[in-house]
Amino acid sequence: PPLESLVAAIDSMLDWMMESNHICCVSCRSGKGRTGLVVSCLLLANFSHTHDAAEDAMNSFSTARVSQGVAMTVPSQRRWVRYFAARNNTLRSGPIGLSQVKFSVGAFGLLPDQGNWLGRQQNALDPVVRCKVLVFAWVQEDNKWEVKKVFSSKLLKADKEDNYTAEMVDKSGRPLVLAGAFRIMLSKALDNGELMEGPSCWLHAHHVEEETVIGGSECDFPRSYRQALFGARGGDQEAGWGLTVTFSSMSSR
Incomplete structure (x- = not known):
């Protein structure tokens, strides 16, 4: 969610629970990811004497929610808990300019009827893949939050070293200006x-390094990708996926 909305929601929950016998119920589709995000942030806000770090809060939620393993497996949701923990110690308060995204691709595994995700066949790069x-x-807008596409790069082709570079600038060479939460896909x-x-990540302009x-x-x-690679139960999010996204030449605007 927008970080501002998350902070407001946690503040509202804390105000409600100040009254005697008041409780808060949190739910989502599976009761793990989005629920874990909110509950972990609530622990950080209300029980800082025992949960002074994001990892402590998420581990406590996992212990209470699942018998083994980790309850919160979506990396961006875990990142949002860390952002909440650092909400009073951000790197900047204003927007940033994103000018370039670079990434390289390792062995990704297969998607149903699609071959390898970026077109690898027998460890050889398909030259027509874009x-x-x-x-x-x-x-x-109008007091409502919506997710909107704000930029689409040109079609990209891997170079000889199997790297991709997207210039995130307009026709005048100005970088893409981002002020809050954004998703790179x-x-x-x-x-x-x-x-x-394909792969994506949610980040926040106030918390990213240059x-x-x-x-x-x-x-x-995407769920279909994870199932194709790891089976119906999904995969270990901590496994090396062979993907790196680099943000470079970002400056405050």
């Missing part, structure tokens, strides 16, 4: 002209 970098952002261009959703590297284990993947 992909795009899309950027989505939370935008507030890699999408493969299919033969029919449509785009197939040069930030996002490893593959820190990216979110």
Whole structure:
């Protein structure tokens, strides 16, 4: 969610629970990811004497919610808990300019009827494969928050070293200005002209370094991709995915 909305929701829950016998119930589809995000932030806000770090709060939620393993597996949701923990110690208060995204691709595994995600066949790069970098952002209009696409790169082709570079600038060479929460998504261009959703990550303009590297284990993947790679139960989010996204030449605007 927008970080501002998350902070407001936690404050509202704390105010409600100040009254005797008041409780809060949190739920989502599985009661793990989004629920874990909110409950972990609530622990950080209300029980800082025992949960002074994001990892402590998320571990406590996992212990209470599941018998084994980790309850929160989506990297961006875990990142949001860390952002909440650092909400009073941000790197900046204003927007940033995102000018370039670079990423390299390792062995990704197969998607149903699609071959390898970026077109690898027998460890050889398919020269006709193209992909795009899309950027989505939370935008507030008429007191409502909506996710909107704010940028689409040109079709990209890997260079000789198997790297992709997307210039995130307009026709005048000005960088893409981002002020809050935004999502970077890699999408493969299919033969029919449509785009197939690939790895992505949610970040916040106030919390990213001027040069930030996002490893593959820190990216979110579509459910169909994870199932194809790891089976019906999904995969270990901490496994090396072979994907790195680099934000470079970002400056305050």
